[in-house]
Amino acid sequence: xxAAPNASVAIIVVNWNGYEFTRNCLQSLARISQPDFxxxxxxxxxxxxxxxxxxxxxxxxxxxxxxxNLGFTGGNNLGIAHALAEGYDYLLLLNNDTEVExxxxxxCLATLQEDPGIAAVxxxxxxxxxxxxVWNAGGEYRKWMGASISLTQRPISDRxxxxxxxxxxxxxxxxxxxxxxxxxxxxxFAYFEDVDWSLRMRNAGYxxxxxxxxxxxxxxxxxxxxxxSGKEGRLNPKIHYLNSRNQIFQLRKHVRFPYSLxxxxxxxxxxxxxxxxxxxxxxxxxxxxxxEGIMEGLGHQQKF
Numbered sequence: 001x002x003a004a005p006n007a008s009v010a011i012i013v014v015n016w017n018g019y020e021f022t023r024n025c026l027q028s029l030a031r032i033s034q035p036d037f038x039x040x041x042x043x044x045x046x047x048x049x050x051x052x053x054x055x056x057x058x059x060x061x062x063x064x065x066x067x068x069n070l071g072f073t074g075g076n077n078l079g080i081a082h083a084l085a086e087g088y089d090y091l092l093l094l095n096n097d098t099e100v101e102x103x104x105x106x107x108c109l110a111t112l113q114e115d116p117g118i119a120a121v122x123x124x125x126x127x128x129x130x131x132x133x134v135w136n137a138g139g140e141y142r143k144w145m146g147a148s149i150s151l152t153q154r155p156i157s158d159r160x161x162x163x164x165x166x167x168x169x170x171x172x173x174x175x176x177x178x179x180x181x182x183x184x185x186x187x188x189f190a191y192f193e194d195v196d197w198s199l200r201m202r203n204a205g206y207x208x209x210x211x212x213x214x215x216x217x218x219x220x221x222x223x224x225x226x227x228x229s230g231k232e233g234r235l236n237p238k239i240h241y242l243n244s245r246n247q248i249f250q251l252r253k254h255v256r257f258p259y260s261l262x263x264x265x266x267x268x269x270x271x272x273x274x275x276x277x278x279x280x281x282x283x284x285x286x287x288x289x290x291x292e293g294i295m296e297g298l299g300h301q302q303k304f
Contacts, residue, residue, distance in 0.1 A: 007109055009037040009172075010088040012079035015096050016044040016069060019053055021219065022096040026058050029094075034105040038062060038088070040079045044069045071189035072168065080183045088175055095169045097219035099128060107214035108172045111160045119181075119206030120173035120198070122166045123214035124155065135218050138163030138210040141195065146247070146255045146263030148195040158213040166208050168194030169218055177201060187302065191239070192246040199254050237286045241293035244271060248297025253304040 011029060015022040022041070029039055039061040043051040045068050055063050064078055076093050083091050090112070092105065100123075108121045125136040140149040141164045148165060155161065168184075171194065181200045184193045198208055247267060255263045271294060278287040 007036065007090060007113070008088045009034060009090045009092055009105060009109070010079070010083035010086070011037055011039045011092045011094055011105075012042065012076055012083065013039060013094050013096050014042045014044055014072065014075035014079070015046060015050050015054070016075070017046045017048045017050065018096050019046075019048055019050040022050065022054060023057065025094070025096050025098050025100075026054070026061070028099040030058075031102045032100060032105055033102045034109070037092075037105065038086075040064060040082055042066065042075045042079045044071070044075045071186075073184040073186045073188050073190065073193045076168070077183045077186060080178060084175060084179065090172055091175055091178060092172045093168055093170070094216075095218060097128070098170065098216050100216045101214070104214040104216055105172070108211050111209055111211045112172060112174065115207070117205075117207050118209055119177040119201040119204075120166055120171050121160070121209045121211050122163070122171055123216050124210065124212045125167070125169060126215065126217050128217040128219045131217055135220060136167050136169065137212070139165040139167065139195070139198075141165055141199065141254075143255055143259040144262045145266050146251045146259070147266075148192070148250075155210070155212040160209045160211045163208050163210050164202070165195045165198035166210075168197070169220075170216055171197075173201075177204075177206060180204060187300070188246050188249065189242060191242045192250050195250065196253065237289045240274075240286050240290040241296075243293070244290045245293035245297040248294060249300070249304065252297070252300075 013022065013025060026039065041054060041061050042064045043066065045066050051063060051065055064082060066075065066078060070078065080091060104123045108123055112118055112121045127133050127135045134152050134154050137151045137153060137155060139151055142149060181204050185196050188196065201208065251263060251267060274290060275287055
């Protein structure tokens with residue numbers, strides 16, 4: 001099946017101090033076969049003059065500049081609001097540290113348009129630095145553990161299949177569904193917001209699918225990795241704050257009795273093991289900030 005030729009797609013790419021990655025991503029998007037699309041580049045208050053350089057090199061894109069870093073959620077929501085106001089039929093959220101195959105959107109659209117019950121689809125994602133190794137092939141959400149599992153096994157065929165959640169690295173979603181379930185939850189800032197969005201779509205009665213014939217490549221975590229490994233390791237300590245806090249958000253928002261009887265002890269046990277690891281490795285800042293995230297998640301006053 002081919003995608004409807006008149007389907008309009010808004011491609012939302014968020015940039016934060018990532019000129020080289022974003023430039024590479026936009027260059028690959030220039031080669032895609034989908035006829036009716038517009039790239040909406042959201043600059044999240046970059047300090048490396050990214051927006052000026054990218055505007056000069058890619059004059060055809062729509063550039064939205066935020067006065068502050070709104071995170072993954074806020075940056076994408078800025079693009080989502082613009083795309084919905086402009087009346088696009090489909091919205092594609094795409095990480096800036098990706099490269100795409102020219103036909104990936106048309107293949108994803110063909111599956112998304114087959115069934116009104118499908119809210120969103122994703123391509124098969126490989127590592128950018130190792131294009132034979134799968135980075136993401138869909139995901140499972142295990143309520144008994146309160147855990148989202150990223151699948152990394154190469155599918156045995158190119159036939160689309162169902163998934164329980166879709167990574168925000170690359171998700172093609174119907175605009176009408178976004179109007180129904182709402183945009184990304186801004187409380188997350190980054191991490192787990194894609195799982196939350198997927199679960200909200202599924203709770204509204206929709207299905208999600210992976211399209212293995214559609215392919216992109218992902219660097220993974222480019223904005224949160226340090227170039228050098230220091231005492232605290234290569235990962236920015238903030239990732240542990242966001243992961244721990246947002247994991248608590250997920251438990252509060254999506255895990256109910258009787259699943260909560262096991263999921264809460266499981267997750268707190270996991271945090272305890274991380275604590276032991278950080279102590280043994282002398283990573284005091286990561287230990288402190290992880291527990292700061294846990295306490296923020298537990299004490300958050302807004303209703304879930």
